[in-house]
Amino acid sequence: MPSDSVEQVFRSPNLVSGDIPYEVSYFAAVNGITEEQVRGLIKLHGEDVAVLVSEARKLREASEGTETKTWTSLLKAGGGAQEQ
Template identity: 45%
Template sequence: MPDDKNKLGYHDRSRVSGDEEYEVGYFASKFGLSIPQVRQLIAKHGNDRDTLEREAEALKGR
């Protein structure tokens, strides 16, 4: 089911939807990663934003 942009509650912000190009693209540009790298992070760690941000920082630092 597509992400409803009209529902801007807390729960929507706590996840990164791997199915939504704009969310993956934003996350990739925010951390200087490629789209495939972000998709790999989501596949490996799930879509929790806090976890993904922590892992993206670690990946960026390598």
């Protein structure tokens, strides 16, 4: 039984706190974004995991699309591998 001097804090598993480093780090790793991006999403959309996952997916897909467009434009410009 815990002593009276120890305060237990129970966090909801449906929330991600921007103030708890391991929660931010874990969320970033699982969702393929940076910790800075996680903190930004929390500021914009709150701590609800479902909303954050949805927004992280949008962010990740947008950045992947940008990389693809950049690579495609490089190929069109002749910056890719040359055919033999």
